[in-house]
Amino acid sequence: xxxxxxxxxxxxxxxxxxxxxxxxxxxGEIKPAENGAVYEETLENGLKVFVIKDRNAPLAVFExxxxxxxxxxQIGKTGLSHLxxxxxxxxxxxxxNKVFSKIINKAGGIDNAGTSHDYxxxxxxxxxxxxxxxxxMEADRxxxxxxxxxxxxxxxxxxxxxxxMRYEDDPQNLVFEEVVATAFxxxxxxxxxxxxxxxxxxxxxxxxxxxxxxxxxxxxxxxVIAGNVDVPDVMAKIKREFGPIPxxxxxxxxxxxxxxxxxxxxxxxxxxxxxxxxxxVYKTPNVLDEDSYALDVLAGVLSGGKSGRIYRGLVDEKRxxxxxxxxxxxxxxxxxxxxxxxxxxxxxxxxxVENALYExxxxxxxxxxxEREVQKAxxxxxxxxxxxxxxxxxxxxxxxxxxxxxxxxxxxxxxEGLRKVTPDDVQRVARKYLVVDQRTVGTxxxxxxxxxxx
Amino acid sequence: MGKIxxxxxxxxxxxxxxxxxxxxxxxxxxxxxDVKRQVxxxxxxxxxxxxxxxxxxxxxxxINAGNLHEPVDKAGLASLVAGLLTEGTAKRTARQISxxxxxxxxxxxxxxxxxxxxxxxxxxxxxxxxxxxxxxxIILNPSFxxxxxxxxxxxxxxxxxxxxxxPGYLSSREFKKAVFGDHPYGRLLTGTVETIxxxxxxxxxxxxxxxxxPENSIMAVVGxxxxxxxxxxxxKHLGGWHxxxxxxxxxxxxxxxxxxxxxxxDKDLTQANIVFGHTGIxxxxxxxxxxxxxxxxxxxxxxxxxxxxxxxxxxxxxYDISSYFGADKFGGSFQVELQTKNESANTAIAEVLKExxxxxxxxxxxxxxxxxxxxxxxxxxxxxxxxxxxxxFLVAVEYYGLGSDYIDKYPEYINSVTRExxxxxAKKYLDPEKYILVVVADQEKAQLKDEYK
Numbered sequence: 001x002x003x004x005x006x007x008x009x010x011x012x013x014x015x016x017x018x019x020x021x022x023x024x025x026x027x028g029e030i031k032p033a034e035n036g037a038v039y040e041e042t043l044e045n046g047l048k049v050f051v052i053k054d055r056n057a058p059l060a061v062f063e064x065x066x067x068x069x070x071x072x073x074q075i076g077k078t079g080l081s082h083l084x085x086x087x088x089x090x091x092x093x094x095x096x097n098k099v100f101s102k103i104i105n106k107a108g109g110i111d112n113a114g115t116s117h118d119y120x121x122x123x124x125x126x127x128x129x130x131x132x133x134x135x136x137m138e139a140d141r142x143x144x145x146x147x148x149x150x151x152x153x154x155x156x157x158x159x160x161x162x163x164x165m166r167y168e169d170d171p172q173n174l175v176f177e178e179v180v181a182t183a184f185x186x187x188x189x190x191x192x193x194x195x196x197x198x199x200x201x202x203x204x205x206x207x208x209x210x211x212x213x214x215x216x217x218x219x220x221x222x223x224v225i226a227g228n229v230d231v232p233d234v235m236a237k238i239k240r241e242f243g244p245i246p247x248x249x250x251x252x253x254x255x256x257x258x259x260x261x262x263x264x265x266x267x268x269x270x271x272x273x274x275x276x277x278x279x280x281v282y283k284t285p286n287v288l289d290e291d292s293y294a295l296d297v298l299a300g301v302l303s304g305g306k307s308g309r310i311y312r313g314l315v316d317e318k319r320x321x322x323x324x325x326x327x328x329x330x331x332x333x334x335x336x337x338x339x340x341x342x343x344x345x346x347x348x349x350x351x352x353v354e355n356a357l358y359e360x361x362x363x364x365x366x367x368x369x370x371e372r373e374v375q376k377a378x379x380x381x382x383x384x385x386x387x388x389x390x391x392x393x394x395x396x397x398x399x400x401x402x403x404x405x406x407x408x409x410x411x412x413x414x415x416e417g418l419r420k421v422t423p424d425d426v427q428r429v430a431r432k433y434l435v436v437d438q439r440t441v442g443t444x445x446x447x448x449x450x451x452x453x454x
Numbered sequence: 455m456g457k458i459x460x461x462x463x464x465x466x467x468x469x470x471x472x473x474x475x476x477x478x479x480x481x482x483x484x485x486x487x488d489v490k491r492q493v494x495x496x497x498x499x500x501x502x503x504x505x506x507x508x509x510x511x512x513x514x515x516x517i518n519a520g521n522l523h524e525p526v527d528k529a530g531l532a533s534l535v536a537g538l539l540t541e542g543t544a545k546r547t548a549r550q551i552s553x554x555x556x557x558x559x560x561x562x563x564x565x566x567x568x569x570x571x572x573x574x575x576x577x578x579x580x581x582x583x584x585x586x587x588x589x590x591x592i593i594l595n596p597s598f599x600x601x602x603x604x605x606x607x608x609x610x611x612x613x614x615x616x617x618x619x620x621p622g623y624l625s626s627r628e629f630k631k632a633v634f635g636d637h638p639y640g641r642l643l644t645g646t647v648e649t650i651x652x653x654x655x656x657x658x659x660x661x662x663x664x665x666x667x668p669e670n671s672i673m674a675v676v677g678x679x680x681x682x683x684x685x686x687x688x689x690k691h692l693g694g695w696h697x698x699x700x701x702x703x704x705x706x707x708x709x710x711x712x713x714x715x716x717x718x719x720d721k722d723l724t725q726a727n728i729v730f731g732h733t734g735i736x737x738x739x740x741x742x743x744x745x746x747x748x749x750x751x752x753x754x755x756x757x758x759x760x761x762x763x764x765x766x767x768x769x770x771x772x773y774d775i776s777s778y779f780g781a782d783k784f785g786g787s788f789q790v791e792l793q794t795k796n797e798s799a800n801t802a803i804a805e806v807l808k809e810x811x812x813x814x815x816x817x818x819x820x821x822x823x824x825x826x827x828x829x830x831x832x833x834x835x836x837x838x839x840x841x842x843x844x845x846x847f848l849v850a851v852e853y854y855g856l857g858s859d860y861i862d863k864y865p866e867y868i869n870s871v872t873r874e875x876x877x878x879x880a881k882k883y884l885d886p887e888k889y890i891l892v893v894v895a896d897q898e899k900a901q902l903k904d905e906y907k
Binding site for chain 1: 505507508509510548549552553556557558559560561576578605608609611612613615616618619621720721722723724725755756757758763766767768769770771772773774793794795825828829831832833835836837839840841842
């Protein structure tokens with residue numbers, strides 16, 4: 001359950017699929033083609049609301065997304081966005097301290113939240129007739145957090161424990177954090193969402209309160225609801241609870257321009273570990289760019305399961321890697337990364353693994369992948385979208401992901417773009433982005449306990 | 455395919471997973487599942503739920519071929535057999551299997567379990583015939599090529615080494631070993647380097663032939679399919695699955711005696727990873743439901759639980775803390791897991807003991823028990839949202855013999871639990887004296903007190 005992040009991404013990539021596939025008609029159930037229409041409305045205070053009606057679902061999900069991820073932080077104050085997300089569960093005068101999740105649980109519901117570089121989001125899964133609870137409590141905590149100082153200090157400790165668990169004691173994650181911090185220089189993607197430990201220690205309640213006041217406003221957020229709900233009814237309740245919240249000053253646009261990298265960068269982490277690890281990252285555009293579709297397919301050709309080239313080459317044939325793969329993070333608001341990574345089998349050399357990863361990329365640069373490989377990667381992505389339709393949670397997540405990038409309607413363009421990718425496109429983007437001089441490589445060097453840098 | 459790792463930070467626990475450890479067996483009458491159950495001629499139990507809303511099909515097959523059946527000196531055999539099913543059949547090489555299923559964006563495979571192995575298929579409706587054929591092929595005709603066995607063993611041994619870096623893995627491995635001793639539940643499913651090396655291809659072939667039999671298996675199908683369609687597919691692709699003459703699993707009862715013991719592992723860590731616990735209950739224990747309610751209040755109820763409220767919310771000592779009863783066929787364990795900075799280890803352990811003593815000494819409040827019941831009976835659709843989850847749940851209900859009316863009965867089972875029951879089971883199944891304590895930490899900084907050593 002700690003590793004919800006990986007699950008999260010799988011889910012959000014898995015439900016983008018629209019209504020192209022129809023199903024045989026069955027009494028009492030609604031075909032996807034008739035189902036899943038998106039109702040959209042913007043309140044006067046700027047709060048956008050999206051409702052996906054899914055008549056087949058026995059539950060509903062309520063989500064609220066704030067354009068308030070770690071990219072909005074400053075050097076010296078990293079980790080604010082995520083710590084605020086924790087504080088959002090600490091109570092308002094109306095409901096009292098630390099009861100948010102308890103109230104949801106008591107109603108048979110499940111709730112959680114997450115923060116990324118770009119946003120923070122909150123959700124509850126409930127029986128459709130209990131959605132009032134979400135609407136009431138989310139409207140309340142958009143403006144009325146108590147943020148008691150004692151609670152704040154205690155929760156800051158909790159986040160430091162979270163950081164120890166996720167980073168300090170996880171050698172591979174430490175390398176990832178270092179690589180990202182090294183790859184980017186003029187860019188808030190440099191710092192981890194959870195923040196640097198040194199900053200966490202110095203954050204204050206006032207920092208949090210300022211950030212909350214500035215970013216948690218209706219015109220910097222949107223709501224997504226999915227499930228078997230009555231749209232007019234749900235909209236009336238949302239207007240009643242969220243409508244009176246005044247619009248805030250526009251938060252303004254960030255201007256993030258990363259300079260071109262002019263040579264390979266390397267970083268090493270020395271830490272007690274059994275096996276080394278390598279990750280090589282390249283800066284790449286996000287899904288708003290035409291090249292992103294081919295990059296997505298490239299990741300699939302390289303790493304789409306046991307039939308992908310990296311598993312076949314490094315794990316199955318050469319038998320040098322315990323695990324190896326590639327990935328492309330296309331859903332960031334600003335250009336982020338494409339990466340290759342691997343762990344050697346005991347006794348095998350880390351350089352050998354690193355070079356073998358590059359060889360697989362080189363093969364694609366030399367010769368476009370086969371038509372079937374490209375089709376397979378597309379099929380895998382599309383199948384994931386369809387599978388995502390099985391859950392109202394995924395449906396809402398996907399809509400929200402696209403909306404955060406500009407508009408939920410981008411998803412249709414995404415599918416179209418993906419379908420058009422050719423083997424030559426895949427070769428072209430490999431040549432264009434996976435460039436030696438523009439990569440940043442992180443390596444974990446295992447040392448004995450007493451040789452670790454403290 | 456655009457998978458991002460490690461980009462997002464999650465602040466809260468996914469309660470769904472916590473509760474899921476109670477063998478997915480909690481649900482509500484409000485959520486009706488129309489399950490068609492039949493026993494086929496070859497003994498295979500078939501459970502079908504039609505869900506035509508999305509064009510996908512999920513199949514889970516529970517096969518009574520877990521590590522309960524492997525000899526101790528061949529530990530890892532059951533898991534190895536399950537993992538090798540997709541590494542070659544009479545008709546297909548390992549590569550062909552992965553290529554065929556991945557080309558259509560599906561997945562097929564099997565993984566080893568304690569009580570049973572689960573083989574599963576996830577595929578789009580339009581590719582069901584292919585997917586079902588692959589699933590049948592890996593179960594009926596695995597060829598266990600020598601070369602694939604060598605490669606698989608190499609990777610398993612590599613993974614065993616790599617996992618030494620995961621403090622959560624270390625603490626849970628040591629805990630299981632200490633609680634269950636020689637019982638198969640106390641072993642790693644993967645076995646150890648030594649036992650893996652001792653497994654031969656003949657062992658593998660014989661284990662498969664003896665245990666992958668239909669009369670020991672449960673197939674759950676959920677998705678865009680009818681009962682008739684699945685029957686036809688079974689006839690077409692699984693017709694050759696004949697009953698064997700395998701003996702039913704002999705009873706392997708866990709020795710439930712408890713003893714006080716501490717295990718420490720010293721590593722370069724900033725946090726102490728702590729597991730506290732002892733033996734628990736088996737799934738057929740009539741107290742299972744009272745234990746579910748009690749444990750929700752103690753530590754499985756996420757932010758509604760006492761452990762979380764006290765040790766995280768009030769004291770800020772942990773990011774995550776939970777307790778659970780793993781209730782398996784022949785026994786089970788109770789455990790509390792947490793991570794806290796090395797220096798807080800003693801305090802956190804003391805607080806866990808305090809909560810255990812508290813729930814054993816005075817009745818829970820009316821509110822607590824009402825909230826627990828309300829969640830447990832009301833949250834089923836939230837916790838089992840997808841077809842894949844439902845399929846896994848159906849296999850568990852059948853395997854543990856919970857009855858075809860289980861879904862309807864469950865709220866009754868939960869609602870009949872009283873505060874006195876909660877107190878009684880807390881006293882009976884929680885032990886603040888004879889417990890196992892595992893602490894994986896920088897021991898010099900953790901400075902474990904004598905009373906915990």
